[in-house]
Amino acid sequence: MAESAADNRRTLPLIVTPPTAVPAYGDADIEGIQSILGVDECVRYYPPNLSAVDDPRTVFVADPAPPARRPVNVFVDVPYCSTICGFCPFNVYPYQKDAADSYLDALEGELRILADVYDLGATQARTVWIGGGTPSSMDEAAIERLMTLLGQYFDLSAADEVTFEIKPDLRDLTPAKFGILREHGVGRISMGVQSTHAHQLRLLGRGHTVEQAYEVIDLVRAGGFAVNIDMIYRLPGETLAEVENDLDAVRRLGIDHMSWFPYVAHEGTSLARRIEKGRVAEPGSRRDYFAMYNAVTEGLGESGYTGYTPYHFGLDGNVCQYHVDRWKMPQLETLGLGPGAFSFFNGHIYANEHNPGRYAEAVAASTPPVQQAKRLDETESITRLAVLGSKLFSIDMTVFQQLTGVRMQDYYRREIELLSSAGLVEVVGDRLECTPTGRAFTNDIATVFATDTAARTRHPQGIDLMRA
Ligand SMILES: C[S@@+](CC[C@H](N)C(=O)[O-])C[C@H]1O[C@@H](n2cnc3c(N)ncnc32)[C@H](O)[C@@H]1O
Numbered sequence: 001m002a003e004s005a006a007d008n009r010r011t012l013p014l015i016v017t018p019p020t021a022v023p024a025y026g027d028a029d030i031e032g033i034q035s036i037l038g039v040d041e042c043v044r045y046y047p048p049n050l051s052a053v054d055d056p057r058t059v060f061v062a063d064p065a066p067p068a069r070r071p072v073n074v075f076v077d078v079p080y081c082s083t084i085c086g087f088c089p090f091n092v093y094p095y096q097k098d099a100a101d102s103y104l105d106a107l108e109g110e111l112r113i114l115a116d117v118y119d120l121g122a123t124q125a126r127t128v129w130i131g132g133g134t135p136s137s138m139d140e141a142a143i144e145r146l147m148t149l150l151g152q153y154f155d156l157s158a159a160d161e162v163t164f165e166i167k168p169d170l171r172d173l174t175p176a177k178f179g180i181l182r183e184h185g186v187g188r189i190s191m192g193v194q195s196t197h198a199h200q201l202r203l204l205g206r207g208h209t210v211e212q213a214y215e216v217i218d219l220v221r222a223g224g225f226a227v228n229i230d231m232i233y234r235l236p237g238e239t240l241a242e243v244e245n246d247l248d249a250v251r252r253l254g255i256d257h258m259s260w261f262p263y264v265a266h267e268g269t270s271l272a273r274r275i276e277k278g279r280v281a282e283p284g285s286r287r288d289y290f291a292m293y294n295a296v297t298e299g300l301g302e303s304g305y306t307g308y309t310p311y312h313f314g315l316d317g318n319v320c321q322y323h324v325d326r327w328k329m330p331q332l333e334t335l336g337l338g339p340g341a342f343s344f345f346n347g348h349i350y351a352n353e354h355n356p357g358r359y360a361e362a363v364a365a366s367t368p369p370v371q372q373a374k375r376l377d378e379t380e381s382i383t384r385l386a387v388l389g390s391k392l393f394s395i396d397m398t399v400f401q402q403l404t405g406v407r408m409q410d411y412y413r414r415e416i417e418l419l420s421s422a423g424l425v426e427v428v429g430d431r432l433e434c435t436p437t438g439r440a441f442t443n444d445i446a447t448v449f450a451t452d453t454a455a456r457t458r459h460p461q462g463i464d465l466m467r468a
């Protein structure tokens with residue numbers, strides 16, 4: 001390959017003077033790093049600069065040489081929640097039974113269109129993530145139909161991991177729903193707890209208390225499911241002591257897996273508007289974030305959790321395979337289904353129509369329900385490996401060379417020098433390792449590895465694409 005890709009690659013646009021001293025852990029030059037990079041948002045997929053597609057059929061194109069066995073992550077977006085939280089940027093709509101039933105009709109249609117083009121029989125769903133949204137907001141019949149439908153196209157019993165997202169709202173959760181999930185091979189439940197402080201739960205508009213969340217955790221564990229809980233930190237006005245209280249409270253529960261996300265005030269959300277208008281305190285600075293990130297990783301580490309990405313922590317070596325697969329180099333293909341779902345399949349990155357009505361209309365016209373897409377060029381395919389791979393803190397540069405035909409040390413020489421001088425990465429043998437400081441700032445590392453255009457393109461969130 002890949003000489004041409006190396007030659008055509010961007011030149012680094014971002015560099016200002018790097019910090020003079022290499023910062024030590026705990027004493028990182030946060031402002032220095034920010035003056036170079038300054039990225040807060042989570043790089044969830046790459047490249048971000050998708051464009052509207054004129055003919056979505058050009059995205060669903062059969063691979064002329066399909067692999068005999070194609071392991072993929074399957075992501076199913078259920079875009080409904082019982083109530084919508086003011087901090088959430090996802091593609092979500094208040095649950096209504098009729099709308100959810102129409103959504104299932106359309107999902108069935110999307111699967112049919114997919115199966116016409118791809119040999120789904122040869123596709124092995126290695127992991128399945130049914131989320132969104134809050135799939136548990138649907139009624140029992142709808143959940144049964146969803147799971148049966150997925151089972152018709154994918155062998156759920158052969159999947160390594162099947163995760164279903166719930167919200168700890170006791171009004172939504174019945175023993176029958178858990179029974180349906182178990183019967184259809186769901187082994188893992190993921191739910192947002194977010195905070196153990198009543199005032200923060202109110203600010204977030206969660207509609208549940210921490211006691212109710214604990215009750216649901218007990219229910220889920222009693223049902224034999226593995227559990228993940230999502231927590232958010234650096235919330236508006238939140239102190240380090242409050243984050244430490246949250247940590248103490250939840251690490252005692254001995255849950256298999258936790259996600260800890262730094263709050264991002266996404267434009268277009270009601271909480272972000274309240275912050276902008278000064279009605280709610282600002283979230284902490286990057287320095288506050290760094291102190292909280294360290295408290296989270298150290299506090300969880302003391303209780304046996306290992307952070308294998310900046311957001312995900314497993315007890316006694318537990319990991320969520322879905323997250324590992326979508327970030328580990330080379331990234332596994334992901335088939336996203338449902339309104340707003342993202343896919344990385346057959347060399348394309350694409351986002352489905354976000355609006356459930358438009359999604360259903362496209363499917364009814366037998367058209368792939370694709371809203372925006374991008375066929376990865378050679379440079380982007382190479383870049384993607386590093387941009388997403390850095391989320392797992394360590395890149396095997398021998399594997400990078402095997403995959404791309406170029407030496408990472410040469411291809412990214414200037415980027416590695418810059419990141420090393422900022423104290424974010426170091427070369428250890430044939431691996432590029434994030435330093436402890438770099439682990440807190442993987443978004444910045446990803447941005448440096450991103451191509452020129454992509455580095456300057458804001459990552460669209462669900463809420464942006466809902467308006468598109
Ligand atoms: C699909 S939701 C989780 C499942 C379920 N809907 C619930 O809320 O319990 C995914 C997670 O993203 C995180 N999240 C949402 N908005 C966020 C924001 N603005 N900043 C950081 N994390 C956010 C929350 O922790 C949330 O639990």
Ligand code: SF4
Nearest residue numbers: 081084085088132133
């Ligand atoms: S955080 Fe969860 S429940 Fe709240 S709006 Fe987002 S997806 Fe729905």
